[in-house]
Amino acid sequence: MTQYDKMTKTPIPRLIITLSVPTVVSMLVTNIYNLVDTAFVGKLGNSASGAVGVVFGFMAIIQAFGFMFGQGSGSIISRALGKHDTENASVHASLGFAGSFLCGLLITVICFNFLDRIIFLLGSTETIAPFAKTYITYILIAAPFMSSSLTLNNILRYEGRAALGMIGLMTGAVLNMICDPILMFVLDMGIAGAGLSTALSQIVSWCILVGMFFSGRTDTKLKIEYLKKGSIFMLFNIIATGFPSLLRQGLNSITTVLLNSCCAVYGDAAVAAMSIVTRVIFFAFSIALGIGQGFQPVSGFNYGAGKYARLKKAFLFTIIISESIIIVGCTLLIALSGEIIGIFRDDAEVIDIGVRALRLQALAHLVLPPCMVIEMLFQSTGKRLGASVLSSLRSGLFFIPALLILVHYRGLAGIQEAQPVSLLLSLPITIPFGIVFFRRLPKEDKPEAPENAEQ
Numbered sequence: 001m002t003q004y005d006k007m008t009k010t011p012i013p014r015l016i017i018t019l020s021v022p023t024v025v026s027m028l029v030t031n032i033y034n035l036v037d038t039a040f041v042g043k044l045g046n047s048a049s050g051a052v053g054v055v056f057g058f059m060a061i062i063q064a065f066g067f068m069f070g071q072g073s074g075s076i077i078s079r080a081l082g083k084h085d086t087e088n089a090s091v092h093a094s095l096g097f098a099g100s101f102l103c104g105l106l107i108t109v110i111c112f113n114f115l116d117r118i119i120f121l122l123g124s125t126e127t128i129a130p131f132a133k134t135y136i137t138y139i140l141i142a143a144p145f146m147s148s149s150l151t152l153n154n155i156l157r158y159e160g161r162a163a164l165g166m167i168g169l170m171t172g173a174v175l176n177m178i179c180d181p182i183l184m185f186v187l188d189m190g191i192a193g194a195g196l197s198t199a200l201s202q203i204v205s206w207c208i209l210v211g212m213f214f215s216g217r218t219d220t221k222l223k224i225e226y227l228k229k230g231s232i233f234m235l236f237n238i239i240a241t242g243f244p245s246l247l248r249q250g251l252n253s254i255t256t257v258l259l260n261s262c263c264a265v266y267g268d269a270a271v272a273a274m275s276i277v278t279r280v281i282f283f284a285f286s287i288a289l290g291i292g293q294g295f296q297p298v299s300g301f302n303y304g305a306g307k308y309a310r311l312k313k314a315f316l317f318t319i320i321i322s323e324s325i326i327i328v329g330c331t332l333l334i335a336l337s338g339e340i341i342g343i344f345r346d347d348a349e350v351i352d353i354g355v356r357a358l359r360l361q362a363l364a365h366l367v368l369p370p371c372m373v374i375e376m377l378f379q380s381t382g383k384r385l386g387a388s389v390l391s392s393l394r395s396g397l398f399f400i401p402a403l404l405i406l407v408h409y410r411g412l413a414g415i416q417e418a419q420p421v422s423l424l425l426s427l428p429i430t431i432p433f434g435i436v437f438f439r440r441l442p443k444e445d446k447p448e449a450p451e452n453a454e455q
Helices: 003-009 012-042 046-082 086-112 115-121 129-158 162-186 191-213 224-229 232-264 268-304 308-335 337-344 348-380 384-397 399-410 412-440
Strands: none
Touching: 003 046, 003 268, 012 046, 012 129, 012 162, 012 191, 012 268, 012 308, 012 337, 046 086, 046 129, 046 191, 046 232, 046 268, 046 348, 086 115, 086 129, 086 224, 086 232, 115 129, 129 162, 129 191, 129 268, 162 191, 162 268, 232 268, 232 348, 232 384, 232 399, 232 412, 268 308, 268 337, 268 348, 268 412, 308 337, 308 348, 308 412, 337 348, 348 384, 348 412, 384 399, 384 412, 399 412
């Protein structure tokens, strides 16, 4: 069976699960690393734990560019492959990879010149700043590799080869978990060891992912000749299509920085607690997110091929499965919130702040799957404006004012409540977008497109 046949003829439930499993596994392993890293750093104290949370917001900026070029080129690639246009897909893959690496390199050069300012802009306190500066130094060194690794992983997902991306990401994450305790405690490097471990793992992942495109196992290729065939218009198209991801990740980073700044008023314990909650809730959500990411190549491929009935079926199946997973995960988080926070920091104040925030966020995340899948539907089918609007609503336009208003009137309690409020507000805005999309979708599938010579 060819890749085209697999993506357009395999029964929808089996196809989405098959594509989701590698993504879910790689995300779980990556998030387990993040949680293990948080637990290890927590042994160094509240300031070190807070530093990881502060730099986590900066890493989201680097990742934003990786996702922008990856989702942008990936969406175009999946629709091109659905039309049997392999050369066009390879041109966009090469452009997306090069653009992502260069953006990461630019971030490294600029940020090293303003490092001290950046540390405090990210929400560091005077006690957190020395730890944050040490940790972020290694992250900046790895920035080009971190950004372009995410781009390559997204291209593989949209091509329907998520398992290859899983190998690269999982290898780096496992290496990170092994190196963390060795560098931090055996070699007594402290938080510098955590930063070095992260940088090394990102470079190893990058090497493996690049190798996938030269191994003959992918439809798209990374070549200088394809890069030369690209144009400014193609690069703009990648950026415009991937802009919702940049917007979402960028707003997430801004909100993380704003959250850290608000928490800093209440001390290092508040910063550490909310940092832990952010990582725990993302871990719980990562399985549902992985299912959604399994849906994206199915959506793009079948939309490009004109198989609209399969697109509808894939959309409904993804919402049902991801919502079921979220219900189970959030129930466990609510029931075991105290024990979960205590794993990462055995501090009464941190646990007290974290438990309430975790329970509120878990409840609010029950409305997230339909919002997530509708947003992914718009991006994977090239509906750039709708995807950008939905990304901005959920990621910042509701959260930022909610945080500023609630922290003013309710203090620390308002910080805990802001994210849940923003999630609940996004649902009634997002649902109509999905309804309008399917009303405008053609009722009949397109005739089968002939394969071109490139395929």
